[in-house]
Amino acid sequence: MATINDNYLKLKAGYLFPEIGRRVTAFAEANPDAKVIRLGIGDVTEPLPEACRTAMIQAVEDMGDRASFKGYGPEQGYAWLREKIAQHDFQSRGCDIDASEIFVSDGSKCDCGNILDIFGSNNSIAVTDPVYPVYVDTNVMAGHTGDANEKGEYGGLVYLPITADNHFTAQIPTEKVDLIYLCFPNNPTGATASKEHLQAWVDYARSHGSIIFFDAAYEAFITDPAIPHSIYEIEGARECAIEFRSFSKNAGFTGTRCALTVVPKTLTAKAADGADVELWKLWNRRQSTKFNGVSYIVQKGAEAVYAPEGQAQIKALVSFYMENARMIREQLTAAGLAVYGGVNAPYVWVQTPNGLSSWDFFDKLLQTCNVVGTPGSGFGAAGEGYFRISAFNSRDNVEEAMKRITAAFKQ
């Protein structure tokens, strides 16, 4: 008899976004005339930059001629893209990252999950709370946790609360953890990490032989020049960190699909016999065996991001969403709500008023304002009492949503 991976049965059935979808659909069916505005999921809305489109059309045309046709590409990505990424995203900031350490992929979500393939099953794992659910769920699937308790916390994971009480800065653990997920600018809280805070994490990781999974999917939204964009801006990070990046949010690639993972060649972890094994070699083997590279056409689109026109266009795109974030932040504050984030991140993290639970506030906002956000408790137990509003939408929708919320909440 074939057997299943029983760990899947530990997963809570009501994943956050399907549950939101269910409630919104039910509301829309009961209120067919309501114009619902969705500021829930972090999905971009504005057109793909022209530079990317031009490059992709050229790439499709390349495919029409035997001489320029591309079959299987390197599983790690084309050298011309890896080199531009290494140069523009890392070397230009003083990060000692080589093109060969860049692995181009079809998504950060995939990479964040797949990276566990190369690690042992006996590692202790730390996540912030609230947290991007994929980090937790992929560990559950891989059998790294026990069951969930009534708050949704899985046994065996170390949860590091990030709330207004600690200024959304996770305390460095006193216990030993082997794998640490950090996401800055943070999804969902919009918080950032200073150089000093990241240095403390890197120092911890190096002294404990831990590996940091650093998710920098939102680095393009940093406006404060003092805040690091990459973990490799921190001394010693090449010895302890893997970084995830994406074209989804800076260049609007959520539906086009391109991302990258950086695995420095100086990174090692322990084999059962105590030997130090290069993680780069394992990840390279993993990707060569279980992945076949990103579409040539999409990689050409990603490359165009680094040309001067591409750089100007993604800068304008990021500025557009950040202006949305500023409006959301200021108008919710004026309406009397306590808000965080939204300065160096496209997410505004709202404290629910009057002690409402996250889901009660969700329902209230949906019923009263016909606006959809994301309940903070969906990101973890310590997200209870918070609510995420995304700046990824049209200007009209943001303006209209803020008008409705102001009318409903302003005393």
Added chain:
Amino acid sequence: MATINDNYLKLKAGYLFPEIGRRVTAFAEANPDAKVIRLGIGDVTEPLPEACRTAMIQAVEDMGDRASFKGYGPEQGYAWLREKIAQHDFQSRGCDIDASEIFVSDGSKCDCGNILDIFGSNNSIAVTDPVYPVYVDTNVMAGHTGDANEKGEYGGLVYLPITADNHFTAQIPTEKVDLIYLCFPNNPTGATASKEHLQAWVDYARSHGSIIFFDAAYEAFITDPAIPHSIYEIEGARECAIEFRSFSKNAGFTGTRCALTVVPKTLTAKAADGADVELWKLWNRRQSTKFNGVSYIVQKGAEAVYAPEGQAQIKALVSFYMENARMIREQLTAAGLAVYGGVNAPYVWVQTPNGLSSWDFFDKLLQTCNVVGTPGSGFGAAGEGYFRISAFNSRDNVEEAMKRITAAFKQ
């Protein structure tokens, strides 16, 4: 201390294609004037069908307008593509497969490896020998095997030899196996499976509660109308089989990246408590959590395959490669070699002459004819004494390669 997945250390360092690359590079450096023809790797060479290119250019343009812009799509693929696949590839052949059972992905290689995520670690696993190395290597990585012996066979796997002695038809095992990998038309031998043979497998799987992983990546190359294209043409397969398909070989998508996996909703496997669990739900959860869907642009290209022009164009593409296969088969036969396959598959499987080992024949062909093929032993111990020649190349290259081989081998 973070630890690695020690199973990776069991993998043999010299993966087949890198070793071929190493030898070809060394030869080319020593013989800079030699015009090497590569009939090794199964990569397509001809332009992408015009229908696909036209659709992709339109899709890129859709991305340039806010109204038609596409962000995150369904992780399972767009309904318009899943419906066309279900209808054209399955329902039209009498297979009872619904669009909701189709999962669009970025590659069959990925799916063949990732599918193991949803299965338990205690399943016994059968592969044919020779076999597509990804099936074996992903099981090694997942910890489903012991170490490799000197022939490259991993402990714990059940190897089912397919050679000229048994007409390349794997014998149904007498022992119990839970997961069975079948690939027809076969890579690397070019053999096919009759309806009766597949029925025997399905009957075995149903009576043992086993699951068949059916890789149909080469189904478009079937010329004999009696040979099934899908495992679901076999009575009872909905209860025991997952099928993998790809646009790589029929539509030339090796560099464009689109594939699909079929998981019928009637398929179950056992949980530890003995309950029957629907595999569709587990795979859906796996894909929703660890994958973010295929690029909208690429899915539009795949959809165009099903339009009348697309159908005509891929038919011409397949015929082109099959004419190559016919030439290879006939000319190698005329040169006195024993050849198999190449009738319903783009691979010709050659018995090495004079008892040469697969690698010795590789070296001889490279040195004498400057032609690159793939040593059969790279696909498994029972592939020793065989050699794979791929029909994926230009007509000129195939003609020139055959001329050289004929001159070298004809007595």
